[in-house]
Amino acid sequence: xxxxxxLWSCLFALNAWSxxxxxxxxLSNSQQYEEAAKVFEELVKTNPANGDIYYYYGETLIKDYLxxxxxxxxxxxxxxxxxxxxxxxxxxxxxxxxxIGMGAITLLRTSDTTKALPYFAAAEAAVPLKLKxxxxxxxxxxxxxxxxxxxxxxxxxxxxxxxxxxNRAKVINPADPEIYLATGDVYLKQNDASNALVNYNQALxxxxxxPKPKIKIGNIYMRVPNINAARPYFEDALAIDSTYAPVxxxxxxxxxxxxxxxxxxxxxxxxxxxxxxSAPAMVRYGNSLFRSKDYAGALEVIxxxxxxxxxxxxxxxLAAYSCYEKKPQDLEKGxxxxxxxxxxxxxxxxxxxxxxxxxxxxxxxxTANDDSIMLNKAFEQLKKAYxxxxxxxxxxxxxxxxxxxxxxxxxxIELLKMKAAKxxxxxxxxxxxxxxxxxxxxxxxxxxxxxxxxxxxPDNIEAHLFLARTYSLMENDPVEGRAAPxxxxxxxxxxxxxxxxxxxxxxxxxxxxxxNYQAGRSxxxxxxxxxxxxxxxxxxxxxxxxxxGKAMIDFKRKDWVSARDDYNRVLAxxxxxxxxxxxxxxxxxxxxxxxxxx
Numbered sequence: 001x002x003x004x005x006x007l008w009s010c011l012f013a014l015n016a017w018s019x020x021x022x023x024x025x026x027l028s029n030s031q032q033y034e035e036a037a038k039v040f041e042e043l044v045k046t047n048p049a050n051g052d053i054y055y056y057y058g059e060t061l062i063k064d065y066l067x068x069x070x071x072x073x074x075x076x077x078x079x080x081x082x083x084x085x086x087x088x089x090x091x092x093x094x095x096x097x098x099x100i101g102m103g104a105i106t107l108l109r110t111s112d113t114t115k116a117l118p119y120f121a122a123a124e125a126a127v128p129l130k131l132k133x134x135x136x137x138x139x140x141x142x143x144x145x146x147x148x149x150x151x152x153x154x155x156x157x158x159x160x161x162x163x164x165x166x167n168r169a170k171v172i173n174p175a176d177p178e179i180y181l182a183t184g185d186v187y188l189k190q191n192d193a194s195n196a197l198v199n200y201n202q203a204l205x206x207x208x209x210x211p212k213p214k215i216k217i218g219n220i221y222m223r224v225p226n227i228n229a230a231r232p233y234f235e236d237a238l239a240i241d242s243t244y245a246p247v248x249x250x251x252x253x254x255x256x257x258x259x260x261x262x263x264x265x266x267x268x269x270x271x272x273x274x275x276x277x278s279a280p281a282m283v284r285y286g287n288s289l290f291r292s293k294d295y296a297g298a299l300e301v302i303x304x305x306x307x308x309x310x311x312x313x314x315x316x317x318l319a320a321y322s323c324y325e326k327k328p329q330d331l332e333k334g335x336x337x338x339x340x341x342x343x344x345x346x347x348x349x350x351x352x353x354x355x356x357x358x359x360x361x362x363x364x365x366x367t368a369n370d371d372s373i374m375l376n377k378a379f380e381q382l383k384k385a386y387x388x389x390x391x392x393x394x395x396x397x398x399x400x401x402x403x404x405x406x407x408x409x410x411x412x413i414e415l416l417k418m419k420a421a422k423x424x425x426x427x428x429x430x431x432x433x434x435x436x437x438x439x440x441x442x443x444x445x446x447x448x449x450x451x452x453x454x455x456x457x458p459d460n461i462e463a464h465l466f467l468a469r470t471y472s473l474m475e476n477d478p479v480e481g482r483a484a485p486x487x488x489x490x491x492x493x494x495x496x497x498x499x500x501x502x503x504x505x506x507x508x509x510x511x512x513x514x515x516n517y518q519a520g521r522s523x524x525x526x527x528x529x530x531x532x533x534x535x536x537x538x539x540x541x542x543x544x545x546x547x548x549g550k551a552m553i554d555f556k557r558k559d560w561v562s563a564r565d566d567y568n569r570v571l572a573x574x575x576x577x578x579x580x581x582x583x584x585x586x587x588x589x590x591x592x593x594x595x596x597x598x
Contacts, residue, residue, distance in 0.1 A: 025056060029212070030245045031284065033064035051095025054088025058101045062108065062153075068287050072314075073349040078109050096123040096143060104150035111155040123147055131172070141173035145182050152189055162186050177206035177213065184216060193220050211237035211244045218250060227258050245274040249288060256292035264292065283315065290318060295326035316341035321357055324364075331368075335361045355385035356395065363402065375406060393424050401432070409436035431462060438470055446470045464490035465504045472511060478518045487511055502536050509535065513549055522553050529553070540573050547573075551583065560591050 020043055027036035040057035047053055058081040065077035082105050088098030103119035106112060124147065127140045148165035151157055163186065169179045184199035197220060204213040218233035231254060237247045248271035255264035272285045282305045289298035299322040302315050316337045323334030338358050342350070359381035366374035382399045386392060400415035413436045416429050434449030450467035453460050468486035475482050487508040494501045513528035533546035551566035564587040570580040 021053065021056070024060075028056070028060040028063060031063075031067060031249070032245065033060055033067070036060050037064075049091050051088045051092030051098055054084045054091070055095070055097035055101050058082075058084040058088070058098075058105070062104065067284075073351050074109070076346070076349040078105050081105050096126045097146060099123045100143070100146045100150050104153050107150065107154035111153075113154060113156065113158075116154070120147060120150070127168070136172045138173050138176065141169040141176055141179060144169035144172070145176075145179050148186065149182050152186065157189065159186065159190065175206055177203040177210060180206065181213060181216065184213075188220070193223070196220060209240055211240045211247055214240065215247060215250055218254075222250075222254060222257065225257060227254055230254055243274060245271055248274055249284070252288060253292060256294070261294065261297075264294075265297070283312065286315075286318060290322060290325075293325075295322040298322045299326060313341055313344045316344070317354060320361065321353075324357055324361055329364070331361055331365050335365065352385050352388045352392070355381045355388065359385060367406070379403065379408075379411070393419070393422075396424070397426065400429075404432055404436060407439070409440050412436050431460075431466075434463070434466060438466055438473075441473065443470050443474055459493060461490060461494060461501055461504055464493060465507065468508065468511070478515050481515045481519065483511060484515055498535070502539075505535055506532065506542060509546075513546075517549070517553060522557060526550060526553050543573055544570050544577065548579075560587050560594070563587055564591065 020039060024036050024039040024043065027033075027039060037057070037060065040053060040060065043050075043053045044057065061077050061081040061084070065072045065074060081101065085098045085101035085105065088095065089102070092098070099119045099122040103116040103123070106116040106119065123143055127143050131140070144165045148162045148169070151162045151165075163183075166179060166183045166186065169176070170183075173179065180199045180203035184196040184203065187193075187196040187199060197217060200213045200216045200220070204210070204217075207213075214233045214237035218230040218237070221227075221230035221233070234247055234251050234254060237244065238251070241247070248267045252264045252267035252271060255261070255267060258264075268285050268288055271288075272282055282301060286298045286301040286305070289295075289301060299319055302319045302322065305312070306315055306319070320334045320338035320341060323330040323337060334357075338354075338361055342354070342358065345354075359378045362374050362378035362381065365371065366378050379399065379402075382395070382402075386395050386399060389395070396415060396419055400412050400419065403409075403415060404412040413433055416425075416433050416436075419425055419429060430449060430453050434446055434453065437443075437446035437449055447467065447470050450463045450470060453463040454467065457463070464486065468483045468490060471483035471486050490504060491508050494505065498505060509528050509532035513525050513532060516522075516525035516528060529546050529549040533543055533550070536542055547566045547570045551563045551570075554560075554563035554566060564584055567580040567583045567587070570577050571584065574580070
């Protein structure tokens with residue numbers, strides 16, 4: 001082949017590769033990640049020595065994961081991206097972008113800056129601090145920009161270093177709008193919307209024909225939220241490029257926030273159309289509906305996709321989530337979807353929420369159907385979810401309290417003690433532990449639990465009440481009166497707040513009246529019954545029972561007139577009380593008989 005022919009052949013191949021990479025990146029920027037991945041796969045086969053392909057493919061996978069962290073598996077996406085970056089380093093050791101990718105994925109997985117540092121250092125070496133102006137090339141600005149954005153994946157961010165990278169990039173290539181977009185993203189990460197807007201506007205000045213800065217500016221106003229301020233930016237972005245799919249998604253989210261679900265759906269559908277009506281676009285539509293809490297709509301879209309393509313197992317996951325969240329819930333269907341998903345999923349790709357939703361679905365069904373076997377399974381799944389994320393305080397609390405509500409007191413105690421050991425003890429946890437011991441009739445531990453609460457919080461009336469109840473259960477005979485001092489201490493603590501604590505006082509008066517009666521202290525018993533009688537003028541049942549107690553004492557003392565008066569007062573409250581009528585009749589006969597004997 002002639003030299004000129006070889007040159008043209010090489011240029012054509014280079015141009016074709018460039019166009020294919022451009023296509024892949026455009027698909028990635030349009031959030032069509034699955035379609036982008038197909039193009040990248042072909043590029044890897046045809047250009048295995050080009051490091052850029054591996055980096056941007058891995059970056060696309062990270063974007064795909066971050067677009068839906070709710071249902072995507074970090075481990076799955078991170079493993080794929082890491083493989084690409086490592087292959088890129090091996091195939092093109094001079095291309096430092098893949099070193100940056102490895103640093104980014106290390107931070108995303110572990111947030112370990114020490115482990116990520118060697119990768120970033122390798123990339124920094126390609127852009128020394130003392131660059132000569134003739135060495136100011138666009139690729140070096142890209143390296144610095146990518147180094148900056150990679151820092152955002154860690155939980156602890158060195159913003160000084162991040163801004164240093166970006167400022168250096170601006171010096172090298174001040175015309176690159178991507179640098180200003182990245183700078184705006186960093187400011188937004190700091191919740192500095194003002195400086196984010198400044199940089200997004202700079203990006204717009206650099207490239208006024210790009211919809212990206214318009215969308216980013218609109219999204220800032222959506223955060224406020226200020227829908228009226230956001231809307232013009234999205235509409236401007238649409239005018240700039242009506243083929244840019246993400247703008248339709250942004251408008252869909254805007255109208256969802258505005259409560260205009262009709263408009264929201266029309267834009268989401270347009271988003272699907274602009275993405276070629278592909279299954280991935282439908283999936284993203286379903287995801288958008290789910291995130292906007294239109295769970296019924298999300299389920300409808302997901303089921304439509306599953307009818308024609310049931311190979312996307314993660315849709316079974318999202319369908320299960322939607323069945324649980326929508327109103328009314330469809331628990332049976334949700335459980336079927338969840339079990340289908342779990343059966344077909346790689347165990348390594350499961351996430352905490354999978355077990356949470358699985359547990360929630362089974363828990364709701366088990367409690368509705370009184371199914372103890374399913375309830376056991378529900379708690380197993382929820383505990384498995386917690387074992388995957390032991391920083392989830394709310395989940396641990398939920399599992400503990402649901403065990404308590406379902407009378408699984410030993411498990412509740414164990415879980416609540418686990419919370420306390422982590423320093424997460426809630427305000428009422430100690431009380432719940434005490435109640436568990438009380439229900440288990442473990443009176444020694446119940447006594448200890450309630451006594452400790454009272455020692456630290458003397459005004460905890462509920463603890464006083466349960467301590468008295470605990471001592472009451474310790475008694476073999478009401479004459480013992482072991483609970484009497486505890487009830488009396490509670491009454492003293494309540495003081496003049498009788499209207500606030502009627503129920504505890506009712507229990508105390510009832511106990512003390514009966515205890516004193518059994519101990520032969522009639523006057524004391526009579527006094528407690530009077531307190532009970534006058535506790536609540538609206539509670540007829542309490543009044544009737546207190547009067548019956550007074551009558552019992554008067555009857556035992558053979559004070560027939562007082563006993564009859566007590567029962568007449570019962571009839572004044574409850575005219576149909578059969579017992580009172582009988583006693584009034586019998587007592588009248590006794591009273592008349594005694595009078596006749598005189």
